[in-house]
Amino acid sequence: MKIRLATRASRLALWQTEHVAALLQKAGFETEIVPMQTTGDAVQDRSLAKIGSKGVFTEELENSLLRGETHLAVHSAKDVQSSIPRELELLAFLEREQVNDVVLSFDEQFSLDKPGIVLGTSSTRRKAQLRRFYPHAETAEARGNLQTRLRKLEEGQFDALVLAYAGVHRMGYEHLVRHTLPATQFVPATGQGSIAVECAADLDANLKTRLKAALDHPATHTCLLAERAFLHTMEGGCSIPSFALATLENGHLRLHGGLISLSGEEYVEEIQTADSPAEAHALGVAVADAVLGCGGREILASIREQRG
């Protein structure tokens, strides 16, 4: 049977979808890749926080699932909104890549400690974390797909670029990495480094089971359930500077989640553990509740106020 895969048309998205297709082919499926443009691709001149709507990188792909034109939609897990329509289901999460953010520069001598450096990023989370941990650095907008951002770096619009290692690795830009930011401090966004595969909830149950067996990485899936429950409870999309990273070791699940004010001044974080993967969702909710209760609610209110 031929599985039709909906994807964005960016090089990173196509790489990820080809990776999914290869896993499906190994399991005996035929595949066809169906690229499409999303709002997030079309609108390049405004930051995502300003476009504001949820699912700017996913909605068009989800619509094609709902219309039955494709069987699976392939997303960066980070780009998937915290609640998806009832008619859809997140079927699988692929094994996670290294989760860190990294700093890229063409200058081999580049140092984060140099005064007056300008770092390209459009992520509210990264901007806030940089303000907190590298207050001497300035940030500049760097929207667009990875190739566009690299071009802006090459043109000298900033000294260095802050990106997820996962995308950098998949696109083969590791030679430009000058610094790996520690994930304990620059805690990544929910889902960073994993690829999410979505389907219609009413897709044939037997087919779903076979597709999931070919694609899903259970440990990553457990971590993503915890992180996504955190994000959902925080009521934040990608425009809110929240962060969450779950790890699973020897059956022990650990979730580090938090929220940072846009200025980087206010910072709330919480680490909790659970003894079983079955508690992933509850752990995400508990960490988010703790963060909200210990100052997070006030940070969210002030972010909303600043946005107007």
Ligand SMILES: NCc1[nH]cc(CCC(=O)O)c1CC(=O)O
């Ligand atoms: N928001 C864009 C986006 N979505 C996923 C990735 C990287 C790949 C990943 O995290 O899996 C990126 C680029 C980046 O943040 O540098």
